[in-house]
Structures are given as structure tokens and as C-alpha cells.
Amino acid sequence: MKLDMERAAGTQRDAVLLLSGGLDSATVLALMRRDGYRVHALSVSYGQRHGVELASAARVAQSLGAASHLVMHVDMDAIGGSALTDSRIAVPEDAGDMPGIPVTYVPARNTIFLSLALSYAEKLGARDLFVGVNSVDYSGYPDCRPAFIAAFEKVANLGTCAVDDGTHFTVHAPLQALGKGDIIKAGSALGVDYSMTVSCYQADAKGRACGHCDACRLRRDGFREAGVPDPTRYV
Amino acid sequence: MKLDMERAAGTQRDAVLLLSGGLDSATVLALMRRDGYRVHALSVSYGQRHGVELASAARVAQSLGAASHLVMHVDMDAIGGSALTDSRIAVPEDAGDMPGIPVTYVPARNTIFLSLALSYAEKLGARDLFVGVNSVDYSGYPDCRPAFIAAFEKVANLGTCAVDDGTHFTVHAPLQALGKGDIIKAGSALGVDYSMTVSCYQADAKGRACGHCDACRLRRDGFREAGVPDPTRYV
Numbered sequence: 153m154k155l156d157m158e159r160a161a162g163t164q165r166d167a168v169l170l171l172s173g174g175l176d177s178a179t180v181l182a183l184m185r186r187d188g189y190r191v192h193a194l195s196v197s198y199g200q201r202h203g204v205e206l207a208s209a210a211r212v213a214q215s216l217g218a219a220s221h222l223v224m225h226v227d228m229d230a231i232g233g234s235a236l237t238d239s240r241i242a243v244p245e246d247a248g249d250m251p252g253i254p255v256t257y258v259p260a261r262n263t264i265f266l267s268l269a270l271s272y273a274e275k276l277g278a279r280d281l282f283v284g285v286n287s288v289d290y291s292g293y294p295d296c297r298p299a300f301i302a303a304f305e306k307v308a309n310l311g312t313c314a315v316d317d318g319t320h321f322t323v324h325a326p327l328q329a330l331g332k333g334d335i336i337k338a339g340s341a342l343g344v345d346y347s348m349t350v351s352c353y354q355a356d357a358k359g360r361a362c363g364h365c366d367a368c369r370l371r372r373d374g375f376r377e378a379g380v381p382d383p384t385r386y387v
Numbered sequence: 388m389k390l391d392m393e394r395a396a397g398t399q400r401d402a403v404l405l406l407s408g409g410l411d412s413a414t415v416l417a418l419m420r421r422d423g424y425r426v427h428a429l430s431v432s433y434g435q436r437h438g439v440e441l442a443s444a445a446r447v448a449q450s451l452g453a454a455s456h457l458v459m460h461v462d463m464d465a466i467g468g469s470a471l472t473d474s475r476i477a478v479p480e481d482a483g484d485m486p487g488i489p490v491t492y493v494p495a496r497n498t499i500f501l502s503l504a505l506s507y508a509e510k511l512g513a514r515d516l517f518v519g520v521n522s523v524d525y526s527g528y529p530d531c532r533p534a535f536i537a538a539f540e541k542v543a544n545l546g547t548c549a550v551d552d553g554t555h556f557t558v559h560a561p562l563q564a565l566g567k568g569d570i571i572k573a574g575s576a577l578g579v580d581y582s583m584t585v586s587c588y589q590a591d592a593k594g595r596a597c598g599h600c601d602a603c604r605l606r607r608d609g610f611r612e613a614g615v616p617d618p619t620r621y622v
Contacts, residue, residue: 226503259510262546263505263506271463275470275493294545294548294551295546299545300546303538307538307541315535316529
């Protein structure tokens with residue numbers, strides 16, 4: 153399995169991880185701990201329909217050994233424009249084969265999230281940002297693609313103290329080229345308990361999944377592909 | 388005076404402006420109206436010490452003809468690390484000649500603000516973002532420099548629907564090469580009433596300025612340079 157993260161030699165290195173409470177970022181946290189990072193997890197409360205994922209994020213952060221977990225609030229529902237932040241737009245079922253950018257795309261979400269992670273990292277003195285994006289299964293989201301991640305890394309290095317102090321920010325997307333099955337295999341090998349994670353776009357207050365949305369479909373297929381029992385609780 | 392904005396031909400073109408309540412972004416709003424844009428102003432409540440600037444922003448938006456004004460909330464004080472968002476760090480007086488990045492720098496603030504503006508623009512279908520940064524007087528802030536603005540524009544075009552639909556986001560910084568005096572001259576010629584604006588980093592609840600911080604010093608020098616009476620109310 154190819155990973156783009158550096159091995160930390162000797163002392164722990166601080167890094168900021170965008171932690172959603174879903175399957176992907178939980179896996180990244182396990183990989184970071186394996187590689188010796190001191191992980192500062194950052195979750196964002198942005199008016200998402202599936203707010204229960206923040207409780208999952210807290211469980212994942214504690215269980216997998218994050219050094220800290222910060223939840224920031226941004227009222228992206230004031231903007232709306234996505235099924236995830238506007239309750240008037242329905243989450244589609246079985247939309248996997250529909251062309252174009254899915255209605256669950258939240259305008260510029262990852263740009264906002266990475267900006268917050270960058271601010272937090274600059275404050276902490278960390279120079280490594282980690283994000284669980286992967287473009288194999290989610291190629292419909294423009295802000296999950298490698299060219300976007302590379303462009304953001306350039307912004308990070310031009311728009312902060314790094315431009316003057318000779319340091320360098322790196323945006324790590326270690327899952328970038330992996331499919332859901334490979335991600336689940338990697339995490340399972342590191343002992344990740346995926347029953348703590350919530351992927352469903354419209355999970356209920358108890359964290360139970362709908363079983364029909366894009367996120368549920370990809371997750372279920374991933375467990376099948378990995379040959380790992382699916383611990384998801386469905387409504 | 389050199390401006391990097393396009394002249395809107397015929398019908399009004401939607402654009403998003405980051406409006407702070409200060410002198411620079413008020414001037415940009417006047418320039419945008421002159422050039423025929425339909426302006427959607429976006430202000431950010433981010434835990435800033437000088438929260439009174441949001442009331443100024445509302446007055447400026449209404450007085451200078453913004454089509455809409457949205458205030459978004461981001462709890463950047465949860466991160467801290469700046470004299471503007473952490474009340475335990477004092478705003479320095481007469482710090483103009485100190486080397487390095489000022490303590491009033493808020494980590495990655497403009498990256499966060501531009502990300503929010505990008506999200507809002509994508510939702511509205513606008514492709515023009517305007518920001519009042521200028522690097523002549525504020526060269527201490529890395530996220531006010533032209534290379535940063537250009538890098539963010541690239542992120543905007545790679546991380547949104549623009550990557551697929553053939554449209555293009557432009558980040559306009561029409562004040563980029565201007566000093567405070569030129570900015571005030573330009574705005575005054577367009578009838579901007581600068582008494583509505585607040586620049587001071589620690590303005591009191593009535594919007595009165597301290598007269599000593601960097602922002603106050605640059606503003607006062609600007610009015611002197613422009614030969615325009617300074618309408619600022621000091622404590």
C-alpha cells in the first residue's frame with residue numbers, strides 16, 4: 153500500500169488532522185499514530201445534516217490516541233446550496249451513476265476545512281496537515297482531487313508565516329489513490345474499530361445509517377470488497 | 388489609478404465582496420458599484436476584539452448599495468494566537484517599524500475568509516471575488532501579497548464546480564498596489580463617507596478609535612496624505 157506520509161524519526165512531530173467521524177479520516181488517524189505523529193484532530197460543526205458525526209469524531213479521537221480534539225463552528229448553513237447543509241434539498245438515493253457533481257457537494261467545503269486546519273497548524277507550530285480525501289470512489293467532488301490538494305499546499309506556503317521563516321507546510325492525503333476496500337483493510341490491520349464511525353449523510357441521532365445514500369453504498373461495498381464484517385448499524 | 392477589475396458591460400454581474408467595516412473594503416464596494424457589479428457583501432464574525440466593525444460593515448453595505456449583506460460566524464478565537472482574537476495578547480502601539488509578522492496577524496485569516504467567499508460565490512453562481520487587501524502599507528501580513536492571491540485563485544478554480552463547467556473564478560484585489568492615501572482619494576471621489584468605517588484594532592463599543600495601534604496610525608497618515616479631513620472619532 154502506497155502512502156505519502158513521512159516516517160517520523162525519534163521525537164513525535166505535531167500534525168493537524170481533519171477528523172469527520174467517518175471511515176476515511178479514522179483510518180488516517182491510525183496511520184498517523186503508526187508513523188509517530190502527535191495528532192491534533194480538528195472537526196468542524198458546519199450545520200451538517202448528519203451532526204451525529206461529531207460525536208463519532210470525539211470517540212474516534214479518543215480511541216485512536218489523538219493528543220487533542222478541537223471542534224470549530226462555522227455556520228455554512230447560512231450559505232446552503234447542498235443537500236448536506238440545507239434540509240430542503242433531499243439526499244439522493246443510489247445516485248452513484250448520475251453524471252456531474254453530486255447535490256451532496258458542499259460548495260468549497262474542503263477549501264474551508266483546510267483553511268481552518270492551516271490556521272490551527274500555524275498557531276500550533278505544526279507544518280503537517282492530513283486529510284482523508286480519496287478520489288477513487290468520490291471523483292464527483294472537485295475538492296477531493298490531487299490537483300486541488302497540491303494547489304492548496306501552495307496557498308498554505310504563501311499565505312502564512314512559512315513564506316518568511318523557511319519552513320514548509322505539507323498537505324498529506326495518504327488515502328488519495330485508495331479505494332474504500334483498501335482503506336478498510338489498512339485500518340483493520342491497525343485495529344480501527346469502524347463501528348465507532350458514521351458515514352451516512354442522513355444518519356439518525358443514534359448514528360444509525362439509512363443504507364441508501366451514496367455514502368452508505370460506498371461504505372457497504374467497501375466492507376464487502378475488504379472481506380471485513382460490516383459493523384454499520386442501519387435504521 | 389490602475390484597477391484590476393473588469394468593467395461590467397450591460398447587465399449587472401454578481402460578485403462577492405469581503406466587507407470588514409474598515410476603510411479598504413468600503414472603498415472596494417464603491418469601485419464595484421461604479422463598475423456595475425451587483426455586490427453580495429460577506430462579513431465574518433470571527434471572535435475579533437473589534438467586533439464593532441460588523442456594525443460598520445452593515446452601515447457601509449447599506450449606504451454604498453450592496454445588493455445583500457451576509458454575516459458568517461467562525462469561532463477563530465478557539466484557535467487564538469493573535470492579538471486580534473486572544474484578549475490576553477495586547478495590541479501593540481506604534482509597532483510599524485518592528486521586523487517580522489505583526490502580532491495582530493491572525494493565522495491564515497485571509498485564506499479562511501476567501502474560502503468562505505468562494506463557497507458563497509459558488510452557491511450564488513458568481514465568479515468574481517473582491518478583497519480589499521493592499522500590500523503597500525501592510526507588507527507584514529503574508530496573506531495580503533499578490534502571490535498569495537494568485538495561488539488562492541488557482542485553488543478556487545480547482546476546488547469547485549469551475550473545474551468542470553468551463554467557468555473561471557477571478558479574485559480581484561483592486562487596491563493591491565495602492566497606498567492608504569490613494570485609496571482614500573479614490574473612495575472620496577466616489578462619495579464614500581469614511582466616518583462610517585472603523586479601522587482601529589481595539590475600537591470601543593461606540594466605534595471610537597484608540598489612535599495608537601498600527602491600523603490607527605496607517606489610517607491617520609492616509610487621510611493626511613490624501614489631503615482629506617480625517618472623520619475618525621477617537622476615544
